[in-house]
Amino acid sequence: MDDVKVIEIKKSIFEDNDRDADNLRADLKRRGVFLLNLMSSPGSGKTTTLIQTINRIKDQVRVAVMEADIDSNVDAVKIREATGIPSIQLHTGGMCHLDAEMTRQGLDNVPLEDTDLVILENVGNLVCPAEFDTGAVKNAMILSVPEGHDKPLKYPLMFSICDVVVINKMDVLPYFDFDLxxxxxxxxxxxxxxQVIPICAKTGEGVDAFAQWLLQEINNWKN
Amino acid sequence: MHELGIVFYIIRDVKKAAQENGVQKVSGVVMNIGEVSTIVPEYLTDCWRWAADKEDLLRGCALKCNIVPAVTYCEDCGAEYGTVQYGKVCPRCGSENTYLIRGNEVEIKEIEVPNN
Structure with missing residues (x-):
């Protein structure tokens, strides 16, 4: 037993990230920039929801988007073409989430002095992104009707950290056993x-309510 | 592969601790893993083996997981009960006014260093 020395550490592996996230939030507050972390499963309609939302608010606030994916830049290109706003693609190098340090590095490529709102589209995943604070001011998630109404029971952490839950694809409600x-x-x-906001990103129904929530939060943050 | 990402954070923190303590070789890392932390210990140790063996400091180093049982506290009746069995609703009084008091830990408890 004497051939091993034990060094007590007793440290959460999230501790450094939580501190980085708090520092990033404080920095964004000083610069008057609002960062929204948008999360969901793959295929819930994050990008379409963003396009609809951005087109409603881009005359009132200066928006930039950071797309985080494991690979490809299809989302960044789609956002840029559909809204005309600056959009950059971050690659997580196989990681299933973004942490505060990766978010900060991404923000280095965004002209923050000319930006009021940065939307971070996180990797499509309901588990890991919830564990790593990105430094965002508010967390939003999209749950789409085909995924089922029981997801808050299955992914408790994700729902417990979100300030707003957008229920997307309300137009297909008649075809699914989804109980709002x-x-x-x-x-x-x-x-x-x-807050729970039902929308249909494809038709635009309900998106105004989400856009209003966002504008109100940006206003609160800047004042 | 959620656990692989977690392993990279463990390696980063162990390297830092080793540096602070002037340690050249770590033979064991003991983790406290909460029962509802969403970490699967078997996957964590598999990912650990792959990633740790790429580091001089950690080659052959064992990762041991202590499981911390999840306990929820009821604010209305003061009961403490097993989270995995009963979830969010207090089995004693039926209240939803409850919160997790332990069981979501992902922490490095200690590291083991060979004595030369």
Whole structure:
């Protein structure tokens, strides 16, 4: 037993990231830049929702987008073509989430002095992005109707850290056993403070409510 | 591969601790893993083996996981109960006014260093 010396560490592996995230938030506050972290499963409609939202607010606030994916730049190109706003692609190098340091490095490529709102489209995943604070001011997630209303029960951490839950693809509601009231109840169980906003990104229905929420939060942050 | 990302954070922190303590070789890392931390210990140790063996400091180093049982506290009746069995709703009084008091840890408890 004497051939090994034990050194006590007792440190959460999230500790450094949490500190980096707090520093980044403080820096963004000083510069008057609002960072939104948008999360969801793959295929829930993050990019389409963003395009609809940005086209509603781009005359009122200066927006930039950071797309995080494991590979490709299809999302960044799509956003740029559909909205005309600056959009950069971050590659996570195989990692399933972004952390605060990766977010800061991404922000180095965004002209922050000419920007009010940066939207970070996180990697499509309901597990890891919830564990790593990116330094964002607010967290939003999109849950789409085909995924089912029971997701708040299955991915508790994700729903507990989100300030707003957007329910997308409301137009296909008749074809799925998705119960909106049950979904609201499950979200409330995980997080009584989270707002739930039903939308259809394809038709634009309900997107105004999400855009209003965002504008209000940006206003609160800057004042 | 959620666990591989976690392994990179463990390696970063162990390297830092080794440097601070003037250690050249680490033979064991002991983790406290909460029961509801979303970490699967078997995957974590598999990923660890692959990644740790690429580091001189950690070649052959074992990763041991202590599982921390998840416990939830009820603010309405003061009960403490097993989270995995009962979830968010207190089994004693039926309240939803509860919060997790332990069980989501992903922490490095200690490192083991060979004595020369």
């Amino acid at each position: 009231e049950k979904c609201r109840e499950y979200v409330r169980l995980r997080n009584p403070k989270a």
